[in-house]
Amino acid sequence: MPWKGEKNPYLIWLSEIILQQTRVAQGLPYFERFKAAYPTIVDLANAPEDEILKLWEGLGYYSRARNLHFTAKDIRDNHGGIFPVEYEDILKLKGVGTYTAAAIASFAYGLPYAVLDGNVFRVLSRYFGIKEPIDTTTGKKIFAKLSQELLAKKRPADYNQAIMDFGATQCVPANPNCKICPLVKSCTAQKEDLINQLPFKSKKLKRRSRFFHYLIINYGNEIWIRKRTEKDIWQGLYEFPLLETEKLLDRKTLERNKEYQGIIPPEAGITRFSTPFSQQLTHQKINALFVEITVEKPLGEAPEDWVNISREDLKTYAFPRIIDLYLQDKSLYLNF
Numbered sequence: 001m002p003w004k005g006e007k008n009p010y011l012i013w014l015s016e017i018i019l020q021q022t023r024v025a026q027g028l029p030y031f032e033r034f035k036a037a038y039p040t041i042v043d044l045a046n047a048p049e050d051e052i053l054k055l056w057e058g059l060g061y062y063s064r065a066r067n068l069h070f071t072a073k074d075i076r077d078n079h080g081g082i083f084p085v086e087y088e089d090i091l092k093l094k095g096v097g098t099y100t101a102a103a104i105a106s107f108a109y110g111l112p113y114a115v116l117d118g119n120v121f122r123v124l125s126r127y128f129g130i131k132e133p134i135d136t137t138t139g140k141k142i143f144a145k146l147s148q149e150l151l152a153k154k155r156p157a158d159y160n161q162a163i164m165d166f167g168a169t170q171c172v173p174a175n176p177n178c179k180i181c182p183l184v185k186s187c188t189a190q191k192e193d194l195i196n197q198l199p200f201k202s203k204k205l206k207r208r209s210r211f212f213h214y215l216i217i218n219y220g221n222e223i224w225i226r227k228r229t230e231k232d233i234w235q236g237l238y239e240f241p242l243l244e245t246e247k248l249l250d251r252k253t254l255e256r257n258k259e260y261q262g263i264i265p266p267e268a269g270i271t272r273f274s275t276p277f278s279q280q281l282t283h284q285k286i287n288a289l290f291v292e293i294t295v296e297k298p299l300g301e302a303p304e305d306w307v308n309i310s311r312e313d314l315k316t317y318a319f320p321r322i323i324d325l326y327l328q329d330k331s332l333y334l335n336f
């Protein structure tokens with residue numbers, strides 16, 4: 001991994017933000033692209049947000065990209081373009097939590113702060129047999145105290161890298177090969193047969209289902225899109241005009257829907273109605289239908305935030321993954 005052994009705090013921060021909730025294999029090309037496009041934090045700060053979101057497209061959790069930009073501008077404007085060097089100052093940056101702050105402080109500056117990510121939680125809970133859930137305030141405090149005590153103060157960067165690598169390659173989430181583990185003789189989870197139970201979590205994740213109907217309104221070579229500005233998923237990305245309902249509607253029910261009738265002129269025809277697409281987010285499952293509609297004249301009263309663009313220009317905007325999936329589906333591809 002190109003960021004291993006890296007001492008540049010900007011590149012460490014960039015890699016850590018990209019890798020939050022993302023697998024290394026998926027995040028790696030994004031890291032390379034960002035590094036090439038914005039070699040310094042000031043280059044990132046000076047870039048337009050739409051450009052950053054376009055480069056981030058497909059990586060998900062877009063608040064990370066917006067925080068990345070916000071923090072780059074903050075460092076440019078309030079820290080003279082120099083990354084903070086104290087742990088407390090790093091922790092104050094937007095989008096930076098205790099894990100990322102400890103990673104930057106130890107890897108870039110050799111400061112004695114222990115990292116605590118999913119890998120470390122797993123290794124510690126299994127090795128010491130800690131049954132306190134890792135997602136409670138008490139649990140987090142116990143693990144934070146323990147990991148800080150265990151930290152090799154003279155070589156914090158090596159220690160942090162080693163324990164994370166150990167969790168990622170040896171003490172893996174499912175079926176670790178304990179027979180070859182150097183810690184097998186003193187591992188509590190191994191002794192008490194708790195490997196598959198630890199670490200404990202208190203909450204089961206609840207996911208809400210949402211039902212989107214994207215209206216792809218074609219007028220000649222033109223099409224309407226809008227920017228998602230509301231505080232919701234995919235803020236800052238673009239989408240087609242959206243009709244959200246309590247469940248997915250069939251074509252006839254959709255045509256009878258009051259809101260749909262308020263947007264689409266009665267003489268306009270639905271030319272295609274997609275099969276359902278879905279995208280799983282951490283707390284939500286998005287179910288979407290794409291409805292292609294042809295209108296013979298420009299929409300009279302399109303809402304203010306709708307933008308009328310040519311179809312060829314669609315590729316210059318950043319869309320959520322579910323819309324990209326639709327656009328890439330050759331059988332349902334718009335006629336570019």
Ligand code: SF4
Nearest residue numbers: 171176178181184187
């Ligand atoms: S013995 Fe198994 S559970 Fe214990 S630390 Fe090693 S790999 Fe993890």
